[in-house]
Amino acid sequence: MDRADRPAPEVAIGDHVAPTRTDPVAAAMSEMVGGPLGDHARGHRWWDAGRVLVGATALTLAAGMVTKTACVPSGWSNPNQPFTELCWTDLAGTSVDAGAPPRVAGWLERVAEWLPGSGTVATTAVLAVLLAALALLATALLVRVDRRRPWAAAGWALGPVLLVHWLSWELVAAVGLAVLLWGWATGRAWLAGVGAGVGAAFALPVAVAFVGVVAVGGRLRHRVDALLAAAAAYVVVTLPGRATAETPDIGSIWFLLGTTDVGGSATTRTVVQVLVLALAAGAVWWLVRRAGRPSPLTSARAGLVLVAAALAVAPSAPPETALLVLPLAAIAVRRWRDLLVWQALHLLSWVLTGWYVGQALVPTVADDVRAYWLAVLLRVGGLVWLVAAVLLDAGAASVDDDAVEVGRGEPHPDLDVLADAGDPRT
Template identity: 35%
Template sequence: MTDPRVHPTRDDPVVAALSEGVGGPVGDHAGRHPWWTPVRVLLALTAVVMALGLVQKTSCYQDAWQGGDQRYAHMCYSDLPYLYTGRGFAELAWPYSDDTQVRARYEVMEYPVVISYWAYGAAWITHAVTGSPDVTERYGVPVGELAGRDDVARETLVFVVVNVVGFTALALLAVWLLAGVHRRRPWDAAILAASPALALTATINWDLPALVCVAAAAWAWARDRPVLTGVMIGLGTAAKLYPLLLLGALLVICLRERRLPDLLRVTLAAVGSWLLVNAPAYLTGPDQWQHFWTFNSDRGPDLGSAWLVAEQATGDAIAAGTVNLGSWAFLLVWCAGVLAIGLRAPVTPRFAQLGLLVVIGFLLVNKVYSPQYVLWLLPLAALARPRWRDQLVWLSGELLYFAAVWWYLGGYLEPADGGEPGFYWIAITVRVAAELYLAAVVARDVLQPEHDPVWEERQLARRRHPILGG
């Protein structure tokens, strides 16, 4: 029986051209391997890419991230080792503790609760693996000196490894989920599995929990499970705020298909799961729980944002309130545009297409763009536009920015005359242009679905195999 799955060497022009070096596209009568299914190949590829990411961080790992500017020169920076001591995990301090001694020594975690829970759990595992050191002995040591102690330095490396093992499991799960969204197109998940952005940025911060929730939401919606979709969106929002925007994508779909009861189920499940996950943090430390919201509200223009370019180029400080107002105004106008595109489309747009457009709008004017934020877009991009040419165009801008931000922080982009870092501004502009390119291509696919690879394949499948093409 002919394999009903779409093979990338026959579907994607870039992959087809590359395959010429190994015999060309797969033939009509090619057999199936008894063990190496597409999903298993994708999982193996993901494991290799995550391992390459660890190799890229080797120089920083070898000196426990204590090498000064080496972390920028070698582009191997990670927040994980610094927050192990900087947020009290070396003493197993509960992130939402209101204990006066803890708060006098440590800043509150500036991330949503799922990240705090994850980091706290990783700290417990770290202490168990390293022999359960006596944390009370550390209470009298100044926080600035903790990281320099040999025992804490060893724990820091174990803490990083524990997190990376968990991140790898999440990456494998995300790829598995993406491979199952479109049953005939499992190879689309290779855009995430083989992405250099995954290798370079997966261990910078705790962004993978939200990524896997987005992948799970797409998987659940593809299987007509609105409650599970909402739960995943709620959990993702408790890890990073942006998954909340996916409700806007579902609003468009449900309006078009008159599925408002499903939208209600998704929304209630999202709110309920978010409240449930946030409850332990709020009940144990309401002031500490609120820190994430006040921290982001009071934050001014920061790394990677168009606001920072405007501030540095003009020499005029931009107040946080101005950034907040401008960002929300732009996002509302952008979302109105996505709504109009979605309602005018000849056929109902796909969840990933609308989700990608909304999240790109959010990132374009966000007050900060850390290099790992590319992970926010990767799963949606893989599903929304499964074409390697467009993915490579977009990722080229992201990777240029990845390099530029570390060179900027290391001071390597400062002109000899002491002027402004113009190359850093160029890198930000190129990244923004690359995201706009991806958004434009996806918007074109929505308005002209004959350009959408997934829609086109479905039409061909219906003609060739009426039973399989639905």
């Protein structure tokens, strides 16, 4: 990595790092509101990072609702319209793949139908309110994962991926990841496990991220507590009914190979998946050794590398699975440039996937799947970019910039969001 390409040394104002003084993209964007933070600036008494980013998340969610308005007049009833106009949502029963969330999600839909109003639009609106509350909670938690970098949560709050995909059940899994990061960073191993368990019930790759996050810091007892809590939460959520078994479907490299003569047996898929995850585990080991001291940054990086590897070789990877990457990337990736490059590649993949599924290309390029090939390559390329970014950043630094240890069993008083249960944490 060239010297000019390395992240600038972190500049702290008080106990917090000022992103407009460390990140070129953040500095350029800040020109709209007066420029980077000055040497003599003081924080506002009320408008702290948490409140600002919760408000920003609300605006992002509102904009995301607007992106679905093309499907509202028809109630998502036209066969191809949700995909060609990029307004599909599994809350309304439209999805690009054949997968299904756990039966608990179906129960929530039935509860939503009991409320005033009728029809798909009314049910979707009720479920959207529930998911919006969860997204705001995720922002509040991510702000408190790393007390020196509260503004890192802006990667989640202002992420284009959140804007276009939050109306999906994968958001529950993403919020579970936020709970995992916050709980592990503040010494609440059982809460971290609950978040991971619930998240894995809605999207299994969360289980892989859980392994990476808890591999950094903490004691063996804390890891066992987190594992037991994750297993219990997963069983409780999936006991009424689990998601359908996954076969090669939209977004996966295996579905892509299935469109050619190469194909790939189940055994081949399993071998490749194991090899890729083993390579990712080796990268995580190197990250932990390179960091030296455990920190929220290293913990998020470990989870990001593993979940990116899992999604790259997953048997089904619809565009909404990018939500599983976003909370980890917000904490793990220190430069907005890398976050934006990944999301730009993903959004291009999302558009091509929608057009392919909705057969928008058929009138001119009948039976041509090259658009889908490009969509898969763009999706996987974005994941590779993120992994390369965190590995190069870790390799360029002599030690981790963060001095905050994670998983120690002693939460910092400024990081508390939920009321203290009164249990001793030693």
